[in-house]
């Protein structure tokens with residue numbers, strides 16, 4: 001093995017241990033390949049030559065942690081990203097949800113909120129939003145704040161609009177937001193249905209029973225053991241016949257929890273608790 | 275033994291040591307890949323990873339397209355799928371990574387050199403895992419992507435082959451890789467096809 005590479009591996013493990021002990025964020029079971037890359041990108045931004053130097057800085061200037069968290073987590077999201085996922089929700093899951101007098105959804109790893117509001121809009125279009133509560137959770141406080149504010153750059157609207165249409169959208173998106181000063185603010189009626197909170201799939205437990213969990217492009221950042229933990233939480237939060245949706249490259253195929261779920265819409269990664 | 279492209283007087287990779295091949299292509303890439311991928315034998319014992327940049331919005335028909343042209347099995351992996359022999363294409367809109375337990379990893383991190391998937395991301399993570407057992411191939415393209423990844427392969431002791439920029443449809447990408455990674459071999463597509471056939475062939479035990 002290349003000795004330089006293994007020194008780096010050791011430094012990264014020590015950094016993650018330090019972060020866990022000092023800040024209680026647990027990145028120790030994340031996928032190494034992408035974590036390594038993001039740490040490498042962060043180093044020069046913190047004026048550090050080595051990961052060990054970054055660790056020292058973090059321990060002695062704890063305020064830097066929040067800035068580092070912006071590098072360790074990836075805040076990339078879009079409204080109705082992969083429209084067919086949301087179309088499948090509308091066509092193959094909403095009919096079932098109509099039979100419940102009240103509904104709870106959990107969007108785990110909600111980032112800046114785009115996915116959350118995509119569900120809120122569909123549920124509103126389908127006449128179910130009134131009886132719905134959406135839990136939206138993430139570990140990044142800055143992202144959660146933006147999600148709660150629900151304001152997006154107007155330049156992004158036309159892409160959102162197109163995705164919404166492909167997802168079977170019934171009204172123009174403009175019906176759900178007001179634009180001012182270069183920002184599009186989602187309407188209060190949507191935001192009022194969402195509870196945002198800090199929750200880690202790595203260290204926290206289940207907080208409610210929900211009929212639907214959507215967790216997209218979060219599990220890809222976890223190594224197998226942590227993925228198993230997270231899917232274990234979803235399994236516990238969902239009653240029999242509840243739905244779980246994943247990102248387009250994520251699958252339960254290699255999960256020990258596979259047998260607790262059946263494929264509901266295979267190509268769109270919707271599973272159903274059995 | 276490997277038949278080296280004589281004109282370049284090069285060192286060739288020791289075939290038994292090659293554990294994986296990764297290939298990056300951009301503008302003109304479909305044609306270039308069509309020239310080289312069919313030479314991967316059906317019974318190859320190693321994985322061949324491929325990143326090709328496609329214009330955004332063009333959904334992936336790559337597997338279908340190349341399955342009909344190649345002898346080896348052609349697939350698009352899923353997250354944490356164990357890496358097996360055959361040709362694996364990176365999916366649109368995700369970076370493809372190699373994890374140290376020989377499974378595939380994915381990320382939606384920002385594009386690198388305007389690209390997701392990025393060749394650099396694949397090459398760098400694969401270099402980390404396969405070290406001197408990796409062969410990296412950079413083909414035609416009008417991007418800087420792949421140069422840093424090729425450098426990472428060299429630094430890890432691996433082998434780099436670059437399409438001769440003079441013969442590439444778009445020369446920027448191979449030229450950048452030549453400049454940054456001092457590849458062991460710089461040659462034409464037909465020669466690369468032969469090299470690929472040799473490194474990916476079944477091993478006599």
Ligand SMILES: C[S@@+](CC[C@H](N)C(=O)[O-])C[C@H]1O[C@@H](n2cnc3c(N)ncnc32)[C@H](O)[C@@H]1O
Pocket residue numbers: 073074075076077078081108109110111112114115137138139140143199200201202203215216217218221382
């Ligand atoms: C790429 S974003 C996905 C955003 C959204 N789900 C989507 O698909 O558009 C990944 C998110 O997962 C969050 N995340 C990372 N680790 C987490 C953990 N342990 N628990 C909950 N969320 C986490 C990150 O902060 C980030 O917001």
